[in-house]
Amino acid sequence: MTDSAVASYRVSHLDVLESEAVFIFREVVAEFERPVLLFSGGKDSIVMLRLAQKAFSPGRVPFPVLHVDTGHNFPEVLAFRDRRVGELGLQLIVASVPEALAVGSVVEPPDGTRNRIQTPVLLDAVDKHRFDALFGGARRDEEKARAKERVFSFRDEFGQWDPRNQRPELWSLYNARIGVGESIRVFPLSNWTELDVWHYIARERLELPSIYYAHDREVVEREGMWYAVNEFWTARANERPVERRVRYRTVGDASMTAAVLSDADTVDKVIAEIAATRITERGATRGDDRVSEAAMEDRKKEGYF
Incomplete structure (x- = not known):
């Protein structure tokens, strides 16, 4: 085979990342009954939504999107979230921290921040809608704990993560078996970096x-x-x-x-x-x-x- 023929088979770094992510989306839909995509209107979830579109085109994205709304969101981001969901005709499920505070299922922290009390609200939504796989936009380059994650991150019946109880992922083989009440968090962007995300935004002309x-x-x-x-x-x-x-x-x-x-x-x-x-x-x-x-x-x- 000539050098020119070999060159014609080469794909870009972004193409490789995109292909891996598309495969992961399709694998989850094939293996799980009730997947959902975590969508906040942030850059990573916007990229995730584009990848989901590509994975199932020309059909529609075959799962809803979920946002854990703390009530402390930037208004520009919420407006974008609602507009984008409407454009694509997606089902948006909002798990509301303010509503949880109103009924007393969570308590406002003394410092007024709500990041930590997102967790029980998320877990309640998972239980209510019986989601068994949740797509998230976490990347390994973000933070030390993120770097420990598998692509398929196993969560027990309480929704908890144990870094010592994760499954090997050799040759992109993912173990999707779960018991009653257990779930998997799925991170198609695991191998991406912040720079990769922005290059993809540029290439795809994402708003x-x-x-x-x-x-x-x-x-x-x-x-x-x-x-x-x-x-x-x-x-x-x-x-x-x-x-x-x-x-x-x-x-x-x-x-x-x-x-x-x-x-x-x-x-x-x-x-x-x-x-x-x-x-x-x-x-x-x-x-x-x-x-x-x-x-x-x-x-x-x-x-x-």
Whole structure:
């Protein structure tokens, strides 16, 4: 075979990642009865939704999408979520933390943040709708606990994750067997990086919520992070809000997610910026991951996605 013939069979790095993810989506639909896609309107879940479209085209995505709504979301992201779900004709299931607070099934933490109390609300939704496989957008490059994950992450009948009780995944062979009440969290983006995600967004021309791009916003610097002043986060007496040009690398709760100083207002500029950074998006912008070295792992053991 000539060199030119060999070259014609080569596929790009993104094509390989896309192919792997599409295979995972199809494998789950073939093996499980009630899968669901976790969809927040963030960049990773937007990429996941595009991959699901490709996996089942020309048919419709054959499962609903689920959002655990803490009530502390950025309004731009919620508006995008609702619009995108409507465009694709998807069934959106909202598991509401405010509703859980109203009936007393969870209690508001003293600091007012709601990230930790998402977990029982998520587990209640899994039980109510009898979901047996949940697609999540977690990637191994995000954080130490994420790096321990399998693509098929086994959860026991309580929805809990035990890193010592995970199944081997040799040659992309996934064990989908579960007992009554057990489930699998599935992470098709496991082998992607933040840079891969943005390259894919550029290639597919995916629309994102506007806060992913540089814009002027009133912020306060706290512990080296820039938090936006909003109804869920207020400045302390000794803190002075200032206007800065910022963007968000990740869009968790507005009560604990910080922005980064940036002039990157296009996809190409964001890619150039990320290529030069050495801090993950969670490490740079998520206050909840600074509670302890094991903050994410502790939450995952409780059932966090």
